[in-house]
Every structure is written in C-alpha cells, then in structure tokens.
Amino acid sequence: MPRDVIDNTPITVLPALEQSILAVVLIDEKNDITFFNSAAEKLWRCAREDVMGRNVSVLVPRALRSTHDDLIRQNRDGGVNRIVGTSRDVEVERFDGTTFWANLSLSRIAVGGKVGYMALIRDISREVADREKIRMLSLVVRETDRGVAILDPSFRIIYVNRAFSDLFGFTFEQVVGQGLSALLTGDAADIGILNALHESARNARGFTVEIRARHASGRDIWVSATMNPVFDADGGIENIVVVLTDITEQYFLDSLQRDTLEAISSDLGLNEVMDFICRRIEQHIPDVMVAIYLIGSDDRLKCVGRASLPSELVELYDAQPIGPDAPCSGVAAITGTVAQSPAIATDPRWRNMRDATLRHGIHTAVATPIILRNSRVAGVFTCYSRTASLPGPACQKAVNASLHLCTVAIERHEAKEHISRLSDFDMLTGLPNSRWLRQNMARLLRRPGRGNLMLVTVGMDNFKHINDLFGHTAGDELIARVSNQLREIISLDDTLVRSGGDQFTIVTAGEQQHASTLSATILHQLEAPAQIGDVRIGLSASLGVAVYPENGEDGGTLLKNAESAMFQAKASGGGRCCFFSQSMNQQASDRLILAAALRDAIANNDLRLFYQPQVHARSGRLYGVEALSRWTDPKLGFVSPERFITVAEETGQIEAIGKWSLRVACEQMAEWIRDGVDVPIVSVNLSALHFRDETLPDFVRDLLRETGIPPNRLTIEITETTMIDSYERTIHMVQTLREMGVGMSMDDFGTGFSSLSNLAGLPVNEMKIDRSFMVGLESIEKVRAVVMASVRIGQSLGMTVVAEGVEHEQQRRLLAEMDCDVLQGYMFSKPLPADQFRDWFAAYRPEELGL
Template sequence: MPRDVMNDAQITVLPALEQTILAVVIIDECNIITFFNRAAENLWRCTRQEVIGRNVNVLVPRSIRASHDELVNHNRVSGTNRIVGTSREVQVERFDGTSLWASLSLSRISVGGKIGYMALVRDISQEVNDREQIRLLSLVARETDRGVAILDPDFHIIYVNRAFSDLFGFGVEQVTGHGLSVILTGSTTDIDVLNRLHESARTARGCVMEIRVRHASGRDIWVSAAINPVLGRDGEIENIVVVLTDITEQYFLDSLQRDTLAAISSDLGLHEVMDFICRRIEQHVPDIMAAIYLTREDGRLQCVGHAGLPLPLVELYDGLPVGPDAACSAQAASTGMTAQSPDIATAPHWDGLRDATLRHGIKAAVATPIIMRDSRVAGVFTCYSRTGAMPDAACQKAVATSLHLCTLAIERHEAEEHISRLSDFDMLTGLPNTRWLRQNLPRLMRRPGRGHLMLVVVGMDGFKHINDLFGHTAGDGLIAHISSTLRELIGTDDMLVRSGGDQFTIVTSGEQQHASTLGAAILRAFETPASVGDVRVNLSASLGIAVHPENGEDGETLLKNAESAMFQAKADGGGRCSFFSQSMNQQASDRLILAAALREAIAGNRLRLFYQPQVDARTGRLYGVEALSRWTDATLGFVSPARFIAVAEETGQIEAIGKWSLRVACEQMARWIRDGVDVPIVSVNLSPLHFRDAALPGFVAGLLEETGVPPGRLTIEITESTMIDDYQRTIHMVQTLRDMGVGMSMDDFGTGFSSLSSLAGLPVNEMKIDRSFLQGLESMAKVRAVVMAAVRIGQSLGMTVVAEGVEHEEQRRLLAEMDCDVLQGYMFSKPLPPDELAKWLAAYRPVGLVAS
C-alpha cells in the first residue's frame, strides 16, 4: 500500500485529529468535505456545520474555484502524486473576507475502498511576512547607493553591499575578515576620528562623523559614516552596522565656499581671491584649467584669476575685445549667456588664438558669465578642457558655486575702491590725498626699491594770487593741469599725492641724484606758461626733498622735514629745489660730478670686470665665478660699486654697464675655454631696467653665438626688486632665457620683495642667500635657523643654493652641515682680475673643504 494512502483501519484515528493544532480537512471521492476539525474552524473562521457536506470549493479562494474540481479530478483519475505528499504555500480566503498564507500538505486516503484526500493546513502568515521583510531589507541593502558594512564585535567586516564596493573600489573578497580601519585608512585620514567611531560603538552609542578615507586607487574621498551597534539580549554587542555616504563633492563645495568667504573677508586682494578659486577648481577637476576675467571699461577682458593656465595664454587672452563674434570668453561677456567651444580646432572666432591654444593642449572651452545683482555682466568664468570633454555635472556644480563667490569678491572689491575714492582720493585730480599718504607712508617706507625712499614736496608759488585774480574755477583748472604735468614727469614706480590746496607730494626711491634730477625736470616743466582762458599765466614751484632714514625714521617726521625744505625754498625766493639739509645739497652736487665721470668712463671703456670664485660645498671644486664691475678713476680714485652702480641706475647708465658686462664676461669665458682654464660658469648681474627691454633675450642669444660660449656656462643674476616692475613680464623674460639654456639666479634672496609664491613661480635654477644673513651665524641660533630655512626652501624648489659672504672656517663648516650647495666669499678669494684668477685656480687645492 502506498505511503500516502490511509486505509479504513487508519480512519479510526479521526478522534485524535480533532485534537491536533493543525487544521485537518477530509474530502471524499466526490470532493465533498467529510471532516473538518476545530483547528480548521479557527483557521477559516467558520463552523464545521457550514462546510461539512459541501464541495471543497467553499474553502478555496474564489479566484481558483472554477478550476479546482478539474485539478482534483485529474489527479484522482491519473493517480499522479503531483499535488500529494508535498507541502506547498497557498493563500487561504476566510469566511469573514480576510486572507492568510498557509502551508498545505495533502495525503490520499482510502475510505470504503474509495480514494479521498486529507489536507493538513498550518497558518504561516507570520513566517511569510517575516520572510518578505527580510527580502525587502536585503533589497534595500543591495540596491541603495550608500555603502553598508556589517562588522562583528571585533570590528572585522563580515558583509558589505555593492555600493560599498562601488564607493571604495574594494571587492567583497578583499575586505571580508579585515578591520574597517585597515581598509579605509589613508595617509590623510584623521586617526582620532576613527578612534572616536570605535569608542562610540564600544559604548553602544550610535554616531555620525565626517572623515577623509582612502579609495582603492589611493585617492582621498570624504564620507559621512553613521555607526550603529546592534546589541543582543544580554546587552553585549553582536554586530555593528556602518552606513557610509560619499560626501566628497558636497565637502568640496562647502569648503570652497567657506574658504573663499574667509579669503574675501581677509586682506587678500581681488587677484589673490580669484587665483584661489581657480586653483581649487583645478584640484577638484584635474582635466580643467580655470580662468576668471573682468570686463574693463574699455570693453576688453582683464584676467584677474588663473592657476594652471600657461602664462603665454594668459597674456594672449588678456585684453581680448568683448563681442558676440569673439572667442567664447569674450562672447559670454558680451551676450550674458554661456558660450561653448566644444572643439577649438574647428570652432569659429578663434582666429589668432587657435594655434597657441592647441599648442598648449587645450581642446575645448566653456565660458559662463558672472552676472551681478544689478544684472550687469561683470566678467566671465572660463573652463578650458585638456581632454575635449565638456565639463561634467561635478564641474558645473563647482562653477555654479564659484560664480556666486566671484560676485561677492567683485562687489567687495568695487565697494572698497568706491570707499577709497571717497575718503582717500582727491575728487578734482583723482590723486591720493593727504589722508592716504599718512596711512600708507609706513608701508611705502618698508617697500623694497632702489636706494632710499624720498619725499619731494611741490608747492606752487603765489597760487593764491591766481585764485584771487581769476577765481576758484580757473584755479581748479590750473590744479588739474599741474597734476597732469607732474604725472608725466614721475616714474612708473613713483606715487603722486595731492597733499594740499596747491601742494603735491611725490613718493619716490633711489639715491639723491634721482631726486635732484626729478626736481630739475619739474622746475623746467613749469617754465612754460599755462593758459587760463585766453590769458597766459606764468607758474613757479618750490620743491623740498627729505630722504629716509637720514631726515626721518618715521613717515610723519619725513613728511614734516620735506615740507620744511619746501618752505625754505619758498623763503629763498621760490622757483628752486632744496634738500632738508646743506650736507645733502653737497652730496647731491657730488653725485652730479660722479655721474659725469661715470659717463666718461663707460664711453672710454675704463671699467673692468673682476671675478670672485664660487666653491662647491661638498667637493670643494670650483663651481663658477661671479663677474663684478670695478672702476678706478684718474681723479676720483677707486670708486666702490655701491656708489657708481646706484648712480648708474639713477641716470639710466646701468643698461650700458649691464650689456658691457655681459659682453666682456662672455668674451672672457671664450678665452678660458680656448686656454683650457676650467671655469664652469660665469655669473653676471643685471638690473631691473634690463628686463624692461624686450630685446634682451635676442641680445644674449647673439652674444653667445658670436663668442661661441655654450648657454649653460652663462648665468644671469636678477635681484628681488626686478619682480616689482612687472611680474608677468619678468616671468616671461626669465622663461625665455631659461629656454635658451642660460642659467638664472635669484640674487640677494630674503632682503626685499620676494615671497614664497613669487619665488616658486619664477623659473630660476639658482638662489643666492645674501651675505647679511651670515652675520651672527656662528653665535645666534635664530640666524642659523633662518639660513637653514632658506637653504631648504631653495633646494625644495629644485634650486642650487649659493651662500655669499663666507669669510672664515666656522661659517663654512656650519653651511656645509646645513648641506648648502655652493659657497662664495673672502675665505676662498676676493674678486680677482682674469689673469690673477687663472693663477689662483692653478694654485687652488680643494682638499679639506668637504664637511666631515
């Protein structure tokens, strides 16, 4: 007998079925219900009287009643076990209209020789519901875009979802069994934050923290980590659930906004703030180079911010005319709408710009207008692409945030300029006023420059009578004329101030001869009569000059003494220039004599070049020589370089001396090479004036070709003050010379202008520490720390560091211990003429110079 068939004898167990907790239903050969126990009544929520004697269809859901009899009869006729002997899940529809899930098991039974069925039914609604909840939770963990990691009590990973792998780049097999900290900790991760996360879990407290972690590729990403311990019934940690959300983009945008607002509210100027924004954008989107332009009043673009954009392109794009038929930056500034050039190689309106742009690796560009609150287009934010791909969503969000920050920076800049014009500038002439002068004199006195800072006070003689005669309107016209005249006479580095009704003050720098020359030019300019209407008016001025620090350590004293000298000139009859003291007048006269003698010496080729050796601090061998000008006059005798170089700069003769020095040094190097004298490099000093001459690189190239000297054996030294003239022009000039193979050295580092940012941006290969830094090197720890820092700064920027003024063994030993590259000073040799240098080199022995 089959195991699934119950015989007549077995029917005697029916009373026992009445007591079972399972619902039991028995049907006969006609599908009529013959047995229905108490558990079945509870399950279907009906009485057995309602169902016994009725077709079993009353117990099945309405949706399948039509096909139910056919299914049972087919099974009965075929004798198949298709629905017998196994348990399956079915939906039960109760008599009160509710439904539930049940487990149904069917058995065939024999009653009176006929086949019937007994069904055992168990309510599994809770099991199905629990299983569905688990399925849904699993679906959430699997499909969420947040990384999920489940840890054991020892913080070892036992599960991660797909988003975790996508977020960090680690596969499941790579992380399972490892500690979460081991997987995510990078070189910039804050270990204290991870420790706080662990501590929060150990103390059964949940927490949320932001932390910088490591991607499998090694790059850093920011995540928000929510950690939640799962406790057992005994209160002990069973598992730890960590949910990790990538907030890198939002963190960048928040930090960009926070840091830029801090920069705007600080003392940084507009250029520095815009440069900062561009640098941050380029760090966030590596394939993009950013630039920010303002629209000038003359309808041209002015670049006020750039980071990685090559300087030749900055110079090329700066000053582009705004218009709808221009390249995308100028087009966006004109139309107030975003302009794109997806392919610069074929894009219109790039004529004149295309070749240089493509040569520097830029393939596409997008320009977005910077629109102020008054709907004015103030400028453009342009993204240049190296890959040709247009900015993605992350870049667009960064630009959108930056546009808002740019408007704030521009508004602040414009507000400061407006306030400055109102409080610190004269409305008639547009010049700074006395308030501005008094506030800025301390800064101007600290400003690096050539020689002394000097104040030249210009007081008009008898101007009150002109006002009384012609009226104040005519007087204002004459003041404007005088202002314009003085503007034309002063240098680009000088400052002109209207310091009184008919008084002006010029802030200049240099030696006294410069002030004398400027004063004479002003007096000559006023010899030409001015016009008041149809009337010609003779003007006259009295000038007073005071020099810092001789005539005043502070600005107030210096200004007072300059005005005193001006009043003395007026008292002496006017129309003249007076220094604050008679001794200065005598010195000015002496400088006139010196300038005339120098002019004759240059014309007569009576200057000489001496050469001071520079020694490699590690090997003791000759590294090179520095060419130094020397002058001995037949009448004046030996004139120190400090005197005649300053005069040459003031009188414009320094350019002739510089070119003469280059020529003589190259000719001497050619002779050394021919004679087998081993001088590796010759260094020549040039003044800032030489870097105003665009023909300088061509002159150097021609000189090297003429003499046959390899470019690498010539080094040109520039001073820090060179950077003041025109930083961008200097960068371009120095880079051109470096591209030729000529060495470039930053002379006298630390004595004036340079900042680390300008030094890092200047393409020089050598840095010279000024001799003043070596004073106290042996006895003062702070001096040693400063020199050590200078050495490290230069070397970290890839430069050879030369220390000047080394005079004795202790200085040499300390510099060698600091790993300084090259030493120069009287310890090795004073500057020598060429023939004596050859003798010195033949006798020189480097033994013992290497630091032990």
C-alpha cells in the same frame, strides 16, 4: 481499533486527525470533502457543516478553482505529479474573503480500497510577513546610495553593500575580515575620532562624525560615518552597523565658501581672491580650467582671476568684446544668462581664438554671468573643459557656490575703490593725495627700481598771490595744467602725487644724475607762461630732492626732508632745485668704495655663510636651515647684509654672491650628509637678477651633480620682486627647478601688493610669513587674523608655511595653535657659522623649550 493506510503507511485515523494542531482535510476520489477538523474550521473561519460533502474547490482560492480539478485528475490518471507528495506555500482565501498564507502538504491515501487525498495545512502568514520584511530590508540595504558595513564585535567587516564598494572602490572580497579603520584612515585622518567611534560603540552609544577617509585609488574623500551597535539577548555586542555617506562635494563647497570669505575678510585684493577661487575649483575638478572676468567700462572683458589657464590664452581672451557673436563669455556678459560652447572646434564664434584654444586642449566651455545685487552683470565665471563634454554637474555646483563669493568680493572691491577715490585721491587732478602717499610710502620704498629711490617735491612759487589775484577757479585751472605737464614729463615707473595745495611729489628711482636731469626738465617746462583769462603770467617752481635711505630710512622722514629741501630752494629765490644734503657727493663716494671692497671680498672668498635653524612648530624637530651671507671687511669692519646686498644689486655683483651662496651651501650640505648631521634642507636666497639668467637651472643641476646632494635637500627662496620682474620667464625657470626636485619658497610673503596672486601662479612648495607680522602678533587682533589667513591660504595651496622672526614662547604658542608648520627666529637660535651650528644642533633639545 480499525486501521487505514495512507501511502502504505499505517496511521491512527480520525480521532488523531481531529486533535491535530494542523488543519486536516480529507478528500475522496470525487474531490469531495470527507473530513474537516477543528483546526481547519479555525483556519478557514467556517463550520465543518459548511464544507462536508462539497467539492474541495470551495477551499481553493478563486484564481485556482478552474484548474484544481484538472490537477487532481492528472495525478489520479498517472499524469505528471504536480502537487501530490510535495509541500508548498500558497495563498488561501477564507470564507469571509480574507486571505492567509499557508504551507500545504497533499498526500494520496487509500481507504477501503478507494483512493483519496489528505491535505495538511499550516498557517505561515507571520513567517511570510517576516520573510517579506527581511527581503525589503535587504533590498533597501542593497539598493541604497549610502554605504553600509556590518562589523563583528572586533570591528572586522563581515558585510558591505554595493554602495560601500562604489564609495571606497573596494570589493566585498577585498574588505571582508578587514578592520574598518584601515579604510577610514587617510593621510590626514584623525585617529582620535576613529578611537571615539570604537569606544562609543563599546559603550552602547550611537555616534556620527565627519572624517577624511581613503579611496582605493589613493585619493582622500570625506564621509559622514554613523555607527550603531546591535546587541544579543545577553546585552553583548553582536554586530555594529555603520552607515557612510559621501560628503566630499559638500565638504569642498563648505570649505571653499569658508576659506574664500576668510580671504576676503583678511583684506586681500580682488585678483588674489579670484585667483584663489579658481585654483580651489581646479584642485577639486582637474578636467577644467577656470577664469573670472569683469566687464570694463569699454564693454570688454578683463581677466581678474585664473589658475592654470595658460598666459597665451589669457592674453587672447582678455579684452574680448561682449556681444551675441562673441564666444560664450561675451554672450553670458551681454545676456545675463548661462552660455555654452559645446563644440569649440566647429563654433564660428570662436574663429579668431579656435586654433590657440584647441592647441591648449580646451574643447568646450560654459560661461555663467556674475550678477550683483543691483541686478547689474558685473562679470563672467567661465569653465573651460579639457574633455569633449561640457563641464559636469559637480563643476556647475562649484560655480554656483562661488557666484555669491564673487559678488561679495566685487562689491567689496568697488566699495573700497570708491572710498579710496574719495579719501586717497585728489578730485581736481585725479592724482593720489598726501594721505595715500603716507599710507603707501613703505610699499614704494620696497618697490624694485633702477637705482636709488628718490622723492622730488615740486612747490609752485608765489601760488598764493596768483590765487588771491585771479581767484580759486583760476588757481584750480593752473594746478590742473601743472599736473598734466608733470604727467607728461615723468616715466611710467614714476609715481606722481598731489601732496599739498600747490605742491606735488614724484617718487622716482635712479642715480643722482637722474634726479638732476628730471628736476631740470621740470623747471624748464614750468617756465612757459600760463594764460589766465586774457593775462599771461610767468610761472616757476622750487624743487627738493631726498634720497632713500641716505636722507631717511622711513617714508615719513624722507617726505619731511624732501619738503625741507624744497623750502630751502624757495628760500634761495625759487626756480631752482636743492638736494636735502650737501654731503651727497661724499655719500656717493662712500658707496663706490663699498662696491669696490665688496668686489674684492667676492674675488677673495671673504664672504661667509651663516645658518639659522628652522624647526617644526609642534614637535620642535629640525626642519632645515636658511643660509645667510655675512661680510666682515678688514678696513670697513662688519658690513650689514642690508647695506652690501643693496650695493651688490645696484652694481651687478648680486649674481656672483647668489651663485657663491648656492655652491657653499650645497658643499656644506654634502659635508653634513657625509658626517651624519641630519639637516633635512638648506635654503638659499636668490634675487630677481638670477632669474634673468637662463642658465640658472643648468648651474643648479651641475652643482647638485658635483656635490652629490639630493635635489630635495635644497630650497631656493625668491621674493615678490623676483616675480614682478619678467613674470612669465620666472614661472618657466621656477617650474624647471621644481621638476628637478629642488624646493621653491616664497620669501617675505605679505609685504608686497600682489603677492598672493603671484604665489598662486607659481609652483612653489613653501611660503614664508615675513618677520614684520610677528610685531603685535600677541596683542593686535588684526595682525593675528592676517597671519591666520596667510597660514590657511598657504596650506590650502599645498604649501609648507614658515613663520620668520619668532622670538619668544607666546609667539610660538600662537603660531602652533594656528597650525603653522615651521618656525624660524632668535627663540631657537641666531644665524650661526657652520661649526657653531653643528655644536648647537648636537646640544639642541626641543623639550627644553617646552616642545
């Protein structure tokens, strides 16, 4: 059989080439086709007769035909070898106009002493298509804004895309070989969810869940994680593909809306709700300070909500007029459109506020109008930025999400005020009525005052005869006149109520002499003749006084007794004042005796501290103890804390008791630490008077140094009374104590009328739910709703929530289901002396309580 040579290598010629599965084309030195096998016919979809003897350019794509002969000629003439002896992928055009991708291998051959070429062509269209798909998929994975991680069967990371690194802050090198759980486990992550993800993948199921994860910086983020297994040919898990989406912002917006609506539905006041919204936004976006204003009837802005905006600026911004020349808040209020101040330093509208604003680090501001459903601009939502840039898109999203919440809160507040005016206020005088007084007596009794709280009931003498003689119109004029006179007589701290047709009640505070002086002034003022038409008539009134708690320990009893004293004055001829009890002098004497005994008890160290345990709701572990003062006098016997604490506050001895309690509690804590008794925290109650003493932080600092106990082992409990009294000073002192490491607790939360707004403004780390809320917790749905809202709000502000007054298992179980942190009450133990507490703690077994 004849032999030919191709690049000096012997081959079997044409018959073998004809049978080749590859397309084979032979070309002579003129570039004419001399051989075209059947595989080539199929590939080009033509007959060999169509190409034999023709220039090979007929097989070359049109785009390459003009250069093809030059390339061959350069190779033949010894030029640069561009195509011969190489293999490359090219796109080939068929005779019918379709194209395909082929791998082309061109070799030089010598046949009969003449040089030619052999082309081997293999169709690789499917391979090219597959490579393109892989390239596109890789592009999608690399460029998508969702994090992608590929895991091995052991759930270790073998690949992450760029978005994954952006999401978590870790590079590929930092996470490769790590378990995915190491990234998805934040401080509050639910390990059960992570286990469910793993188990779902093992059972060949996809799984999607929202979970709290951990960023490289240490902050928690919320992600939506979808995990899908990839199987090999035998059905085993080959890889797991995890797609992660950052939902932190949406989660924040959803939780903001949910928690705010819950706060609104729990019947919190407007200022409390607005403060809550501001604080949540500032926690999410630290570079801004947020304030919410309402437009008053005088066309001035009034701040109703804030978080960290300094009080100096609140006072400066408050009551600013609205208008086109005002800062951005005033512009938004007048125009009903968003207004910006991108450069406060140069904006002439800020000229009266610029220095103070810049001093507090505020450089830009954006104000968004709050528009009610009736299209009325009710207020403004303003974000102040600590950076040179305007608040970003995240801030505006938070504002937009809050606007309808503000609308709901404002409309609800206005509706309640309208209903209140109709049902709780007298339309003639504008004063609160008897219904309002009955509903608010409990709050008024808790209100801080200058001494004893007293009710003075004023009844007009012979008013019915005046009404019958001159008519109801004249009677109304007379009642309005008397109400105006009483307004001028009472102080700003007093409360005046129209408690009946011809009757008024004054809630006041002070010693007995104050009630006598006030009554005498009222009687004298009302003696002046009144002019009714052309007739001058003489007036008089009868007054009755009842003192809390001597004449009644609840509001209803106190009101009844004040009226009884007033009727006694009428029965005695009118125009005079009667106290409810003739034994008031004796009671005052008893109070002086008690105050003197208390002074001796403090001097002789006869008071004792008892300790009531506080336990974690779910585990039952000891959280701490509350130190409570107890006194047993040799003559008076056991004196209740309610009794001697009240006397101590009135006589100024409460400061000595507070400092004594702090010292004894710290010394006891030091002893427990030395003896290995693991009591984490001791809490001590202080009154408002302690926070008037600017040396309190120094006293606490010296006491901690002297006893050697760590500051975080001491918590100081304060009440709403403390915050109302000199609020700014209290803020400063509490902040100083917190900076020392001492814990601060808000005691009796929920019993006041502005506790949440004060709570949000104070740097406290603990909130105590008053024991009064435990009554009806099991049976009254509204009580449970209020307690649930209190727990949620306290925890959302980063506080530990302690429920007082827990007495039985059902209360404990309900509070645990609400995720309340800590419980305190007789279910665990009554207050105990230190030695008895040590015995209780040694014998305490949480499991015996079902914990």
